Amino acid sequence: MRQLTSIALVLSLFVAMPASAATIEFLQSPIDPDNVGWLAGLACRNLDRLVHLDISVTWPSKAADIETDGYRRLVFWNETDEYLFARGTFKTVDDKYVINGYFRVRSGGIHQGIVSNYFEKAKTPGAKVVETQRRNADCTPARNERG
Numbered sequence: 001m002r003q004l005t006s007i008a009l010v011l012s013l014f015v016a017m018p019a020s021a022a023t024i025e026f027l028q029s030p031i032d033p034d035n036v037g038w039l040a041g042l043a044c045r046n047l048d049r050l051v052h053l054d055i056s057v058t059w060p061s062k063a064a065d066i067e068t069d070g071y072r073r074l075v076f077w078n079e080t081d082e083y084l085f086a087r088g089t090f091k092t093v094d095d096k097y098v099i100n101g102y103f104r105v106r107s108g109g110i111h112q113g114i115v116s117n118y119f120e121k122a123k124t125p126g127a128k129v130v131e132t133q134r135r136n137a138d139c140t141p142a143r144n145e146r147g
Contacts (some may be wrong), residue, residue: 022103026131033078037137040081043117044139046105050122050130057097059078064097077114084108084118087143 027042029035042051057064057076064076072087074097091098102124108116 019131021128022050022125023130023132024052024125026052026054026133027135028133029042029135031055031057032059033119035135036078036083038082038135039083040115041134041137042145043081043083043105043119043142044115045134048104048105050102050104050125051119052102053119054100055098056093057099057113058095059097068090071146079114081110081115081117084116086119086121089119 012015025042026044027038029038032041056139059076063078064074067073067075074090076081076083077099078112084101085097089099089101089103100124103119105106106118108118110116118130
């Protein structure tokens with residue numbers, strides 16, 4: 001009986017332990033053609049993972065569009081990548097696209113040599129979150145993020 005009580009106590013401690021915090025990459029910055037590599041790197045490092053964005057995008061009008069039919073997404077691109085954000089995930093303020101929230105990064109594949117990065121709106125995480133910031137175009141996950 002004493003042994004069963006000890007086992008029950010140990011098991012209850014495991015149940016009561018808080019889950020480890022999820023690590024989410026956070027990018028907070030103005031984005032323009034000179035530093036868009038930060039957004040490309042974040043997308044590449046976090047495919048099918050949750051990210052937090054607080055960005056304002058200043059982009060040449062010849063390489064940006066808000067679709068007028070269908071999905072009505074914001075799309076902007078350069079010679080290597082395109083970035084897509086669904087209707088309702090961005091605002092236009094003073095000729096900038098303001099994007100703030102949690103997103104799941106999805107790959108749309110490669111079309112004519114351009115990598116398609118889709119940022120799917122996600123709910124604010126309910127669990128404890130640790131946000132990390134990396135401002136670089138490196139596609140390699142941080143050491144503690146590797147699978």
